[in-house]
Amino acid sequence: MNALEFLRPAWLLALVPILLAAGAARRAPPGLGSWRDAIDPQLLAAMERFGRISAEHGAARLRAACAVAVLLAIALAGPSVTKREAAGFRNLDGTVFVLDASDAAVAAPGWRRLAVAGRIGTEGLGTRPAALVVFGGDAYVASDMSADHRALGQTMLLVGPQTIPDPGQRPELGLAAALRLLEDAQILAGDIVLLTDGGRLGGAAVSRLAEDIADRGARLSVVSLSASGAAAELAARGGGRQFDPVRPEALTAFLAQETRERLVALGIPLSLRTDLGPWLLLSALLPAGLLLRRSRT
Numbered sequence: 001m002n003a004l005e006f007l008r009p010a011w012l013l014a015l016v017p018i019l020l021a022a023g024a025a026r027r028a029p030p031g032l033g034s035w036r037d038a039i040d041p042q043l044l045a046a047m048e049r050f051g052r053i054s055a056e057h058g059a060a061r062l063r064a065a066c067a068v069a070v071l072l073a074i075a076l077a078g079p080s081v082t083k084r085e086a087a088g089f090r091n092l093d094g095t096v097f098v099l100d101a102s103d104a105a106v107a108a109p110g111w112r113r114l115a116v117a118g119r120i121g122t123e124g125l126g127t128r129p130a131a132l133v134v135f136g137g138d139a140y141v142a143s144d145m146s147a148d149h150r151a152l153g154q155t156m157l158l159v160g161p162q163t164i165p166d167p168g169q170r171p172e173l174g175l176a177a178a179l180r181l182l183e184d185a186q187i188l189a190g191d192i193v194l195l196t197d198g199g200r201l202g203g204a205a206v207s208r209l210a211e212d213i214a215d216r217g218a219r220l221s222v223v224s225l226s227a228s229g230a231a232a233e234l235a236a237r238g239g240g241r242q243f244d245p246v247r248p249e250a251l252t253a254f255l256a257q258e259t260r261e262r263l264v265a266l267g268i269p270l271s272l273r274t275d276l277g278p279w280l281l282l283s284a285l286l287p288a289g290l291l292l293r294r295s296r297t
Helices: 009-027 041-049 055-077 084-092 112-124 149-158 171-184 204-215 229-237 248-266 277-283 285-292
Strands: 079-082 093-100 130-135 139-146 189-196 219-224 239-243 273-275
Touching: 009 055, 055 079, 055 277, 055 285, 079 277, 093 112, 093 149, 093 171, 112 149, 112 189, 112 219, 112 248, 130 149, 130 171, 139 149, 139 171, 171 189, 171 204, 189 239, 189 248, 204 219, 204 229, 219 229, 219 248, 229 239, 239 248, 277 285
Parallel strands: 093 130, 093 189, 189 219, 219 239
Antiparallel strands: 079 273, 130 139
């Protein structure tokens, strides 16, 4: 993915007053304007004939000033493209989905929506790697860290009642496995997304793991079939949010935007993308040269 993105998009707002000023200047009287009324016509004609003044020179300077201002605003906004070697930096951020495949969860009405919500959530990851952990009475890594989100989503949809042979429902084991994946991959800005029916979330071990995840610099979010207070409290402890599987687009937006903001705060996008702003600043020197020319008006 090599789409053009702006590292500092707020600077694009500067284009508004620049374009408004350019529009106002275009509506101003052309050429020498009111100077034609103040100078003797014969003297003015003589000065134009000898090249002492030029009506077109002022217009050219105005166009050059507008071009410089526009290029400066865009350059400060930080247009960027992905570096070719950016794939080597993908351990900076990543997501682990933890899917509850216990007998109790699989038997819950609407359980399939959890896997669908997880698959749709991968659409917000961009090029970031993701993994899948499934748990019941024990936890297993179903898919290791990979940027192949399509395969990951298909694996989620294949999880069923017979996937986990161990009876029971132990979300703390799933969260512990997810945290180990983040630590082994040296993820700096990680997300763990727990997909569950909402059972067994109030235990002390689960709460401690949520705090450990937050202390590690990652976030724990919960997609729960039950809008219980335990799910909301667990997400709050883990520094994430609670989501409804009926609205998976909210999870997708969260993973897409919130993770990007954390990386911006860490300065990470600068290491993943090439900032084209300095090259635009160099190109602004061309119209700036017109402004430095000695005016004859």
